Amino acid sequence: MPAETVSVTGWGRTAPSTARLIRPRTYEEAVTAVRDAGARGSIPRGLGRAYGDAAQNAGGAVLDMTGLDQIHAIDVSGGSVLCDAGVSLHHLMEVLLPLGWFVPVTPGTRYVTVGGAIGADIHGKNHHVSGSFSRHVVSLELLTADGTVRTVRPGTALFDATAGGMGLTGVILTATVRLHPVRTTLMSVDTERATDLDDLMARLTATDHRYRYSVAWIDLLARGAATGRAVLTRGDHAPLAALPARARSTPLSFRPARLPAPPAYVPQGLLTRRTVGLFNELWYRRAPRARTGELQRLSAFFHPLDGVPHWNRVYGRGGFVQYQFVVGHGREETLRRIVGRIARHRCPSFLAVLKRFGDADPGWLSFPVPGWTLALDIPANLPGLGAFLDELDAEVAAAQGRVYLAKDSRLRPDLLAAMYPRLDDFRTLRAELDPRGVFVSDLARRLTL
Amino acid sequence: MKDAFGLPQSLLVLGGTSEIALATARRLIARRTRTVRLAGRPTPALESAAADLRALGADVRTVAFDALDTESHESVLGKVFAEGDIDLVLLAFGVLGDQASDERDPVAAVRVAQTNYTGAVSAGLIAARALQTQGHGSLVVLSSVAAERARRANFIYGSSKAGLDAFAQGLGDALHGTGVHVMVVRPGFVRTRMTAGLEEAPLATTPEEVAAAVELGLRRRSETVWVPGVLRVVMSGLRHLPRGLFRRLPV
Numbered sequence: 205m206p207a208e209t210v211s212v213t214g215w216g217r218t219a220p221s222t223a224r225l226i227r228p229r230t231y232e233e234a235v236t237a238v239r240d241a242g243a244r245g246s247i248p249r250g251l252g253r254a255y256g257d258a259a260q261n262a263g264g265a266v267l268d269m270t271g272l273d274q275i276h277a278i279d280v281s282g283g284s285v286l287c288d289a290g291v292s293l294h295h296l297m298e299v300l301l302p303l304g305w306f307v308p309v310t311p312g313t314r315y316v317t318v319g320g321a322i323g324a325d326i327h328g329k330n331h332h333v334s335g336s337f338s339r340h341v342v343s344l345e346l347l348t349a350d351g352t353v354r355t356v357r358p359g360t361a362l363f364d365a366t367a368g369g370m371g372l373t374g375v376i377l378t379a380t381v382r383l384h385p386v387r388t389t390l391m392s393v394d395t396e397r398a399t400d401l402d403d404l405m406a407r408l409t410a411t412d413h414r415y416r417y418s419v420a421w422i423d424l425l426a427r428g429a430a431t432g433r434a435v436l437t438r439g440d441h442a443p444l445a446a447l448p449a450r451a452r453s454t455p456l457s458f459r460p461a462r463l464p465a466p467p468a469y470v471p472q473g474l475l476t477r478r479t480v481g482l483f484n485e486l487w488y489r490r491a492p493r494a495r496t497g498e499l500q501r502l503s504a505f506f507h508p509l510d511g512v513p514h515w516n517r518v519y520g521r522g523g524f525v526q527y528q529f530v531v532g533h534g535r536e537e538t539l540r541r542i543v544g545r546i547a548r549h550r551c552p553s554f555l556a557v558l559k560r561f562g563d564a565d566p567g568w569l570s571f572p573v574p575g576w577t578l579a580l581d582i583p584a585n586l587p588g589l590g591a592f593l594d595e596l597d598a599e600v601a602a603a604q605g606r607v608y609l610a611k612d613s614r615l616r617p618d619l620l621a622a623m624y625p626r627l628d629d630f631r632t633l634r635a636e637l638d639p640r641g642v643f644v645s646d647l648a649r650r651l652t653l
Numbered sequence: 654m655k656d657a658f659g660l661p662q663s664l665l666v667l668g669g670t671s672e673i674a675l676a677t678a679r680r681l682i683a684r685r686t687r688t689v690r691l692a693g694r695p696t697p698a699l700e701s702a703a704a705d706l707r708a709l710g711a712d713v714r715t716v717a718f719d720a721l722d723t724e725s726h727e728s729v730l731g732k733v734f735a736e737g738d739i740d741l742v743l744l745a746f747g748v749l750g751d752q753a754s755d756e757r758d759p760v761a762a763v764r765v766a767q768t769n770y771t772g773a774v775s776a777g778l779i780a781a782r783a784l785q786t787q788g789h790g791s792l793v794v795l796s797s798v799a800a801e802r803a804r805r806a807n808f809i810y811g812s813s814k815a816g817l818d819a820f821a822q823g824l825g826d827a828l829h830g831t832g833v834h835v836m837v838v839r840p841g842f843v844r845t846r847m848t849a850g851l852e853e854a855p856l857a858t859t860p861e862e863v864a865a866a867v868e869l870g871l872r873r874r875s876e877t878v879w880v881p882g883v884l885r886v887v888m889s890g891l892r893h894l895p896r897g898l899f900r901r902l903p904v
C-alpha cells in the first residue's frame with residue numbers, strides 16, 4: 205500500500221502535524237494498515253472537514269478512508285442504504301435524490317463521509333426533529349484494534365462509544381443508514397429577521413416545531429440594543445405541488461453549482477472587524493423582514509459554502525478557529541452573557557449560527573444535548589483569542605454545557621470531564637478494546653481522550 | 654500536543670536556569686503547559702527554578718545536562734523524549750563570557766564557543782530528530798542580535814551566536830514540511846543576571862518581553878523573532894554599514 209509522509213491539518217488549517225497518509229482501497233488493506241500501525245498508531249480520516257486536529261496523528265499513520273467509497277445496496281422502498289464509510293454525503297445525495305431519498309441528517313457541508321458523520325455524530329438543521337446522525341444508523345462494521353471486524357448495532361456500549369467517538373474506537377468500514385423520503389429537491393423556506401437575541405430565542409422557541417429544518421444566522425458584531433440580531437431561515441422539503449409547472453417534470457434533479465476556489469495563497473487580515481462588520485450589516489439588511497414559502501435549491505439551503513471549494517482559504521495562512529458550544533434549556537442567561545461578551549470582544553465572525561437542539565442521542569462523546577448551540581468562526585490570529593475562548597469555556601462548563609470536539613482545536617483538557625460526563629466510560633472501553641493504543645489522534649493526545 | 658495557537662502542553666528547556674527561558678515557561682504554564690523538563694547543570698539554582706515553576710501548578714522535573722559534554726547529549730535527551738512527547742524545546746543555554754579577558758585566554762574563549770555553538774549543534778540536532786519522529790513540535794533557539802553582525806566589543810560571544818543562528822536557520826529549512834517548526838529568537842540587550850553590570854544598550858528589553866514575543870511567534874509559526882520587533886529594522890540598517898563606520902559606532 206503506498207504511503208506518503210505529509211503535513212496534515214483540519215479544515216481550520218491550524219496546528220499542522222506530519223503523518224504517513226495511507227489510502228486503503230480494500231477492507232483487507234485497511235486491516236493490514238491497522239495491524240501494521242507503528243508505535244504512534246493510526247486514525248481514520250474522511251474528507252478532513254473536522255476543524256481541528258481530530259483526523260491528524262503526528263508521527264503515526266492517517267488512514268484516508270475515501271478510497272473505500274462504494275454504495276453496496278439501496279432499499280428503495282424501505283428507505284435505507286448500505287455503503288462504505290468513505291462515501292461522502294455529496295455522493296449519497298447524487299445517487300439517492302433521484303430515487304426520492306435524502307440523507308437523514310446533513311451538516312453545513314455535503315463533503316463529509318459517512319464514517320466521519322458517525323465518528324463526530326454530526327447534527328444538522330433538523331436536530332430538533334431528527335436528532336444526530338447516529339440515530340439513523342441501523343448497524344455498522346467496525347475494524348477494531350485487534351484487526352477484527354465487528355458488526356455494531358445501536359443499544360450496545362461499543363455503538364455508543366463509536367457514535368461521536370472521533371474514530372478512536374476503530375475504523376468504520378461500512379454503515380447501514382435510514383433515509384428520509386423527499387418528493388422534490390427544492391426547499392420551501394421561510395425567512396424572518398429577529399431584532400435581538402431575546403427576540404431570536406423567542407421566535408425559535410415558539411415556532412421551531414413547525415419546521416423540519418431550522419437555523420439562525422446571527423450577527424455577532426452587532427452591539428447595544430441590536431446584540432444578537434439574526435436572520436432565521438426555516439423550512440422543509442417542498443411538496444411537488446409547490447413547484448412551478450416547468451420544474452415539475454424533473455422534481456428530483458440535483459445539480460449543485462460550484463464557483464472557482466479562492467487562490468491557494470490569500471493574504472491574512474482580509475477578515476477584519478471592519479470588513480466582517482460590513483458584510484454582516486449587508487447580510488442582515490438584505491434579508492427580508494418576513495418571507496414565506498420561498499423555493500430554494502437544496503444545496504443553497506443546506507450547503508451554501510460548498511459552492512466555494514476551499515473556502516477555508518479566505519482566512520489566510522494563519523487559519524481559523526471554530527468555536528461551538530451548547531448550553532441546556534434554562535441556561536439562556538449564559539447564552540446571553542456569552543453573546544454579549546463576543547459582541548463586546550468584537551470577534552470578526554461572519555459564519556455564526558444559533559440553533560435550538562432537540563433530544564440528545566446516547567453517544568458517550570456525542571455533542572448535542574437539548575438546548576442552545578452557537579457556532580462561530582474566528583481568525584486564529586486575532587490577538588488574545590486563546591485566553592478569550594478559555595473564558596467562554598469556563599462559562600460553558602459552569603452551565604454544564606460543552607464544546608464540540610469535531611470543531612475543537614484548543615480546549616483546556618481539564619474541562620473535558622465536566623463537559624462530557626461519560627468520558628470515563630469512554631476511556632475505560634478504549635483501554636479494554638485497544639490496550640496498545642493503536643487508535644490515537646492529535647485530538648486524543650491533546651485532550652487525553 | 655500544541656493547540657491551534659501553537660501553545661505547547663509539554664516543554665523541555667535546555668539551559669534550565671536561563672531567565673528568558675524561565676520567563677517563557679511561566680508564561681506558557683499560565684496558558685497550556687503542564688509538563689516541564691528543566692535540563693541544566695545540577696545546581697541549587699536549577700532546583701530552585703524548578704520549585705518556582707512547580708508552584709505555578711506544572712509537573713516539573715530537572716534533568717542533568719551539560720552543554721559542553723556533547724557525548725552525553727544523546728542519552729540524556731533520549732531519555733526525556735522516551736517519557737512522552739515534547740511539544741516545545743527551548744534551546745536557551747549560553748554564556749556571555751568576558752570579552753576582554755577571553756581575548757587573552759583562548760581556552761576561556763573556546764569554552765564560550767563550545768557552549769553557545771558546538772553544544773547547541775549537538776543538542777539541536779538530537780532534539781530535531783526526536784521532534785521529527787513524533788511528527789510535530791517546535792524548536793525555539795535563543796540567538797541574539799549580536800549574531801547579526803560581530804562587534805568589536807563582544808565578537809567572541811557574537812561569533813558563537815552567529816554560528817548558532819546560521820545553524821538554526823539551516824535546520825529550520827531542513828525541517829520545513831516535516832511538521833517540526835524551528836524559530837530563531839534574536840533579542841537585543843536583555844536585562845538579566847548575565848548582563849548585570851554591563852552598560853545597557855539602546856532598545857534594552859526584559860525576559861518577560863522576550864517570553865511574550867516567543868508566545869506570539871509560536872502562534873504565527875514565525876521563523877525569526879526580534880525582540881523588540883523594531884530591531885529587525887535597526888539591524889538591517891546596521892548590517893549594511895561600511896566596516897569603517899560600523900567600527901566607530903559607540904554601541
